[in-house]
Amino acid sequence: MSDTEGALKGKNYAILKKRTLVEGEDAILEYVVDAPLIARHAQAGQFVILRTANEGERIPLTIAAYDREAGTIALIVQIVGLSTRKMAELEAGDAILDLLGPLGTPIEVRRHEKPVVCMGGGVGIAPIWPKVKELYDLGNHVITIIGARTKRLLILEEELRAISTEIHVTTDDGSYGRKGFVTGVLHDVLEQREGEIAEVIAVGPLPMMEAVVKEMAGKGFRDAYDPSLEYDPSRIPCIVSLNPIMVDGTGMCGGCRVSIWDHAKGEYQARFSCVDGPAFDGYAVDFAGLNRRNRQYISQERVARRDGSGAGA
Ligand SMILES: Cc1cc2nc3c(=O)[nH]c(=O)nc-3n(C[C@H](O)[C@H](O)[C@H](O)COP(=O)(O)OP(=O)(O)OC[C@H]3O[C@@H](n4cnc5c(N)ncnc54)[C@H](O)[C@@H]3O)c2cc1C
Ligand code: FES
Numbered sequence: 263m264s265d266t267e268g269a270l271k272g273k274n275y276a277i278l279k280k281r282t283l284v285e286g287e288d289a290i291l292e293y294v295v296d297a298p299l300i301a302r303h304a305q306a307g308q309f310v311i312l313r314t315a316n317e318g319e320r321i322p323l324t325i326a327a328y329d330r331e332a333g334t335i336a337l338i339v340q341i342v343g344l345s346t347r348k349m350a351e352l353e354a355g356d357a358i359l360d361l362l363g364p365l366g367t368p369i370e371v372r373r374h375e376k377p378v379v380c381m382g383g384g385v386g387i388a389p390i391w392p393k394v395k396e397l398y399d400l401g402n403h404v405i406t407i408i409g410a411r412t413k414r415l416l417i418l419e420e421e422l423r424a425i426s427t428e429i430h431v432t433t434d435d436g437s438y439g440r441k442g443f444v445t446g447v448l449h450d451v452l453e454q455r456e457g458e459i460a461e462v463i464a465v466g467p468l469p470m471m472e473a474v475v476k477e478m479a480g481k482g483f484r485d486a487y488d489p490s491l492e493y494d495p496s497r498i499p500c501i502v503s504l505n506p507i508m509v510d511g512t513g514m515c516g517g518c519r520v521s522i523w524d525h526a527k528g529e530y531q532a533r534f535s536c537v538d539g540p541a542f543d544g545y546a547v548d549f550a551g552l553n554r555r556n557r558q559y560i561s562q563e564r565v566a567r568r569d570g571s572g573a574g575a
Contacts, residue, residue: 275312275358278334283417290340290385290417291350292326298333300325300363306371306392307503307541310337310363311511314352318359319345322508322536324389325364338388338417365511369501369541371396374460377403377427379451381444381474383466384410387418389503390465398425406430407447409466413438445473452477452498461499464544468553471502475544500544506535506552513537519555521548 276296284290300310309324327336341350352358371393378397382390387408398404404425409432410416416431416438423429430447431439440447444466452459464474478500509517518535523546530548533539 275361277352277354277356277358280352280354283338284340284415286414288341288415289350290338290415293337293339293352294334295337295358295361296333297335297361297363300361301328301330301333301335304328304335304364304392305368306396307369307389308364308366309389309511309540310335310361311365311508312337312349312361313359314345314349315359318348320509320511321345321349322365322505322511324503326388326391327395328392338385340385362511365536366540367538369393369463369503371400373400374402376458376460377405377455378460379405379407379448379462380426381407381448381462381464381466381470382418382422383408383444383464383470384415385417386464386466386470386503387416387422390463391418391421393463394422395425398427403427405451407432407444407451409433409439409444409447411435443473444470445477448474448477459498461501463501463503463541465503468505468549468556471504471544471547472549475500475502475547475549479545497545501541502544502547503540504535504542504547504552505540506556508536511536521551522546523548 277293278296279294281292282289283292304325309322311320311322313320323337323339325335326338339346339349341347380390380394380397394404394406404427406422406426406429408419408422411434413433416433419431432442432444432447433439434443462474462478464471478498504520506518506520509515513534513536519532520535521530522533522542524531
């Protein structure tokens with residue numbers, strides 16, 4: 263009996279629906295999974311860690327949507343390496359072997375007098391979806407800015423349009439929406455609505471989140487953003503959701519350690535993304551250090567992808 267059959271027998275985490283959002287090598291897939299307990303407790307900003315097979319790597323994925331009544335959660339996954347490729351083989355009717363969650367600290371969502379900006383880049387558009395929904399449901403003016411490298415990779419535009427007060431779309435290559443990066447739109451929004459933005463939430467690739475922080479910190483800010491050099495408490499809050507390597511998701515293994523500047527102590531403090539995050543004050547994040555840590559397993563991942571051995575696990 264395969265792992266999948268075993269899990270289905272126990273009716274654990276059955277996949278109820280599978281939808282292809284983007285086709286191809288770098289496909290983006292949406293799974294609706296039967297997980298009533300997780301659905302009951304999930305909040306915006308939280309994630310799950312799952313395995314599709316006993317010998318498999320543990321994959322952290324944001325809870326992109328949840329339906330408490332139906333007892334389901336939605337996961338959106340981009341195929342990047344061995345484990346996500348194995349996940350792509352699962353179809354509706356299969357089951358996920360194990361699923362731990364909801365993990366992480368939820369992002370505080372409340373009603374603001376001023377507009378809130380939610381930014382999603384690439385597959386980071388998925389994690390921004392529940393935040394936009396919760397903010398919009400509370401009556402906020404939500405300015406959503408989403409972007410992808412090219413039109414083919416743009417996901418969830420219609421879903422987000424339905425729950426945003428305004429939506430702006432960019433593609434790096436200009437194949438759809440405004441040509442350029444999401445930070446270009448942010449720049450204009452900040453200029454046109456000076457003093458009118460309550461907060462900015464950004465989720466996407468690390469360079470995108472770092473660029474958002476730099477834009478928020480002020481034009482002409484030094485290239486390598488250093489949180490220790492400048493701290494202005496009157497800045498518009500800017501929340502980013504970090505994606506370091508994760509293993510256990512419980513704060514025990516240290517794999518997801520990130521350095522966060524502690525303004526009171528005047529030094530970096532180690533934080534664990536899985537329990538203290540994944541959302542953090544963007545101005546306090548040591549992006550350079552996180553970049554270095556995220557790249558440390560690149561050669562093992564290459565081997566795992568080449569021979570399918572799971573050596574990167
Ligand atoms: C809190 C959190 C939420 C995430 N949410 C989503 C999501 O909603 N949708 C989505 O498509 N992806 C999400 N990711 C990233 C996803 O976990 C990785 O893409 C996936 O684990 C890659 O596994 P792989 O074996 O297919 O690729 P690999 O070949 O192992 O890795 C490819 C790249 O993925 C990243 N990566 C690999 N393993 C991990 C890991 N355990 N933790 C974090 N990053 C890793 C690394 O940057 C690596 O270079 C999230 C990551 C975190 C930490
Ligand atoms: S994933 Fe192990 S400490 Fe966070």
